[in-house]
Amino acid sequence: METTINSSGNDTTTLAAIDLGSNSFHMIVCRYQAGELLVEDRLREMVRLGAGLDKKGNLELETQERALACLQRFGQRLSNLSADNVRIVGTNTLRSAKDNNQFIVKASQALGHPIEIISGVEEARLIYLGVAHGISTDEQRRLVVDIGGGSTELIIGTGFTPEYLQSLYMGCVSFTRRFFADGCITRKSMKRAEIAARVELEPVEASFRKRGWERAIGASGSIRSIRTVVREAGWSAEGITLASLKQLRDYLLEVGHIDQLNIKGLSSERKPVFIGGVMVLLATFKALGIKHMQVSDSALREGLIHDLVGRARHEDVRSHAVTNLARRYHVDEIQAQQVAHTAIACAEQMLSEWKLKVEETRQWLEWGATLHEIGLDIAHNQYHKHGAYIAEHVDLAGFSHQEQLVLAALIFNHRRKISKEYFNRLVDDRVQPVIFWTLLLRLAVLLHRSRSTEALPEFTLTVSNRVIDIQFPDKWLADHPLTRADLKQEAAYLQNVDFSLTFS
Numbered sequence: 001m002e003t004t005i006n007s008s009g010n011d012t013t014t015l016a017a018i019d020l021g022s023n024s025f026h027m028i029v030c031r032y033q034a035g036e037l038l039v040e041d042r043l044r045e046m047v048r049l050g051a052g053l054d055k056k057g058n059l060e061l062e063t064q065e066r067a068l069a070c071l072q073r074f075g076q077r078l079s080n081l082s083a084d085n086v087r088i089v090g091t092n093t094l095r096s097a098k099d100n101n102q103f104i105v106k107a108s109q110a111l112g113h114p115i116e117i118i119s120g121v122e123e124a125r126l127i128y129l130g131v132a133h134g135i136s137t138d139e140q141r142r143l144v145v146d147i148g149g150g151s152t153e154l155i156i157g158t159g160f161t162p163e164y165l166q167s168l169y170m171g172c173v174s175f176t177r178r179f180f181a182d183g184c185i186t187r188k189s190m191k192r193a194e195i196a197a198r199v200e201l202e203p204v205e206a207s208f209r210k211r212g213w214e215r216a217i218g219a220s221g222s223i224r225s226i227r228t229v230v231r232e233a234g235w236s237a238e239g240i241t242l243a244s245l246k247q248l249r250d251y252l253l254e255v256g257h258i259d260q261l262n263i264k265g266l267s268s269e270r271k272p273v274f275i276g277g278v279m280v281l282l283a284t285f286k287a288l289g290i291k292h293m294q295v296s297d298s299a300l301r302e303g304l305i306h307d308l309v310g311r312a313r314h315e316d317v318r319s320h321a322v323t324n325l326a327r328r329y330h331v332d333e334i335q336a337q338q339v340a341h342t343a344i345a346c347a348e349q350m351l352s353e354w355k356l357k358v359e360e361t362r363q364w365l366e367w368g369a370t371l372h373e374i375g376l377d378i379a380h381n382q383y384h385k386h387g388a389y390i391a392e393h394v395d396l397a398g399f400s401h402q403e404q405l406v407l408a409a410l411i412f413n414h415r416r417k418i419s420k421e422y423f424n425r426l427v428d429d430r431v432q433p434v435i436f437w438t439l440l441l442r443l444a445v446l447l448h449r450s451r452s453t454e455a456l457p458e459f460t461l462t463v464s465n466r467v468i469d470i471q472f473p474d475k476w477l478a479d480h481p482l483t484r485a486d487l488k489q490e491a492a493y494l495q496n497v498d499f500s501l502t503f504s
Helices: 061-078 092-096 101-111 120-134 172-179 187-211 221-232 242-255 271-288 300-312 317-328 333-354 358-371 383-393 401-412 428-447 481-497
Strands: 013-020 024-033 036-046 086-090 141-147 152-158 161-168 215-219 292-295 460-464 467-471 500-503
Touching (some): 013 061, 013 300, 024 061, 036 300, 061 101, 086 092, 086 300, 120 215, 120 300, 141 221, 141 271, 152 187, 161 187, 187 242, 215 221, 221 271, 221 292, 242 271, 300 317, 333 428, 333 460, 358 428, 428 481
Parallel strands (some): 013 086, 215 292, 467 500
Antiparallel strands (some): 013 024, 024 036, 141 152, 460 467
């Protein structure tokens, strides 16, 4: 079993990232040694997940079977890697597919690791990270464009920092299916596709032009294929130009049908969705005023690898995102720190009995404590519900949809009655740890209800057969009748999750 990277960066370990895209599934395996990443393996299969969505938004059985067969092959490569060294994300198709839970469970089993469904903005952040690490380091402002199967990500950034991110609902698979479903390439279908892309771009066009950039960089299979085709045709010696895109458009119109596309540099796998990617890129060039675009070989999966390295070296972007969100909603930092400290102290007494992972538990309790009062900035009444809504729906860098549901569960349930609503939306292996973290956070919040900075007395916390027992120093509860009353009420609340609370 591989070991995770320690903070000194001296260990040798293997990291893997998988991107479950709407068109292709990609896996990259890297060896991290002495602070350097070395690629060991790359696997790619054209699954066309996006093309397998029926009119109701469900994944067709044949597509699911094709995807699972691919993931079983990928899973063999991951069999000796620890969970901390693997990150697998689903993008636009898995974001939009209805009733996808059963497929995700089967896919996770095939891989032997959990799958995260990430937002479009998080996808954009990871793409930028991958591109930034794959090009020469400079301080030029960059525009990064990534055309996937179902979405297109646009990012402006400097160095390794993305500054403005957008994810739009247009991609090579979706546009090919929408405007060229019969395979015919006509002037009318091209015009309709370009107008549809410009409509998607219109709300963000002014913002991108206003911010400006010095270099435009394209990523993804669609853009790399376009680069190869225009270079082989002699239309652009380096990268992609607006003029070369127009020449390519005219050539595709002359050919007239997808099945007749026998272009030098265009693979047979890319051919069925090539026209959709061309029209999205052409519209993007025109909308944003791009004259020339360089092309990167790095994108989302490389960004995932670098994000894994950051987490292992305690440079987790999620912690920064939580801190920034707390500040945005004017959280009482002293109170949050007190709650976090007490929740973690309680956890340390329960780790063995509840079989909790030390670092994971510490991390989630700290995040939950930091954000448990963000709803107060909206209204005091039902503020735990306001906070949970924010945590679930805000764009939070580094977090998957499931991880934001964990945050929402902790915030929603840190006070008053415990609702199983959020627990029921978590994947099975998440539910029990989150319930335990919730109980620990609730206890810490209760003990700091007075918001006093006075230190709590030392107390012991034990559990046996789902009975939690708290022992305080003699006479302490007698001197703190409000806390005694709160604990009595808490004992009633815990019955809803089949726990009992005793104290003395």
